[in-house]
Amino acid sequence: MRKDSKIDLLRQVPLFAKCTKRELEAIAALADEIDVPAGKTLTKQDDHGREFFVLVEGAAEVRRGGRKVNALSAGDFFGEISLVTERKRTATVTTTGPVRALVVTKQGFTGLLHRSPEIQLKVLEAVVERLPGD
Numbered sequence: 029m030r031k032d033s034k035i036d037l038l039r040q041v042p043l044f045a046k047c048t049k050r051e052l053e054a055i056a057a058l059a060d061e062i063d064v065p066a067g068k069t070l071t072k073q074d075d076h077g078r079e080f081f082v083l084v085e086g087a088a089e090v091r092r093g094g095r096k097v098n099a100l101s102a103g104d105f106f107g108e109i110s111l112v113t114e115r116k117r118t119a120t121v122t123t124t125g126p127v128r129a130l131v132v133t134k135q136g137f138t139g140l141l142h143r144s145p146e147i148q149l150k151v152l153e154a155v156v157e158r159l160p161g162d
Contacts, residue, residue, distance in 0.1 A: 029061050029084065029130075031053070031056055034056035034059055034130060035049065035052045035053060035056050037082050037084065037103065037130060038052050038055055038056055038059070038082065038130075039052055040103060040105075041082065041105050041108060042108075042154055042157075043080075043108040043109075043111070043112075043151055043154045043155065044150075044151070044154070045154060046150040046153065046154060047147060047150055047151075051144070051146065051147045051150070054140060054144060054147065055132065055137075055140065055147070058132050058133070058136040058137060058140060059082075059130040059131065059132050060130070060131050060132075061084070061128065061129070061130055061131075062128070062129055062130075062131050063126070063127070063128050064086075064123050064126070064127040064128075064129060065123070065126055066123055066124060066125045066126055066127075067122065067123060067124075068122065068123045068127075069120060069121070069122045070088065070106075070107075070121045070122065070123065070129075071106065071107055071117045071119070071120060071121045072117060072120050073091070073092060073093070073116075073117050073118065073119050073120045074116050074117060075116060075117050076110070076114070076116055076117070077107050077109075077110020077111070077115075077116070077117050077134065078110070078133060078134045078135075079107060079110075079111075079131050079132060079133050079134060080105070080106075080107040080108045080110065080111050080131070080132045080134075080137070081105060081106055081107050081121075081129045081130065081131050082103075082104075082105040082129060082130040083100055083101060083102050083103065083104050083105070083127060083128075083129050084102060084127075084128040084129055084130060085102050085126075085127065085128040086101075086102070086123060086124075086125050086126055086127030086128060086129075087099065087100060087101050087123070087124045087125050087127070088100045088104075088121050088122060088123045088124055088127060089121070089122055089124050090106070090119045090120070090121050091119060091120045091121075091122070092118065092119045092120075097119065098119075099124075100121065106119075106121055107121075109155060110134065111132065111134050111137045111138075111151075112137075112141070112151060112152065112155050113155065
């Protein structure tokens with residue numbers, strides 16, 4: 029996948045909405061492209077998250093408490109809050125067909141945030157906006 033295509037996908041993620049093109053380039057450099065077969069569980073409810081996903085192609089379903097609550101397709105993303113918080117996964121996401129996705133690991137992203145305080149501030153502001161009220 030071209031670098032510009034990765035940047036365009038990441039730009040759609042609310043967590044990165046305030047980032048400049050240069051900051052998005054740094055995040056895109058961390059994003060690995062993976063191919064996943066149908067029926068693969070990408071996240072499991074109540075597990076600790078270690079990565080964030082953006083679907084490039086394919087589809088997946090989101091289940092909470094065993095009930096289907098959403099369907100995901102190209103351009104959709106999930107797991108972003110786990111990159112910067114200690115919250116457990118709120119749902120299980122399983123591919124419903126072959127999927128191509130971008131994945132950013134928590135370890136790589138945390139390293140970037142430590143090296144780039146300007147990205148850290150923008151991401152934390154976005155997290156606060158997305159977290160449900162107590």
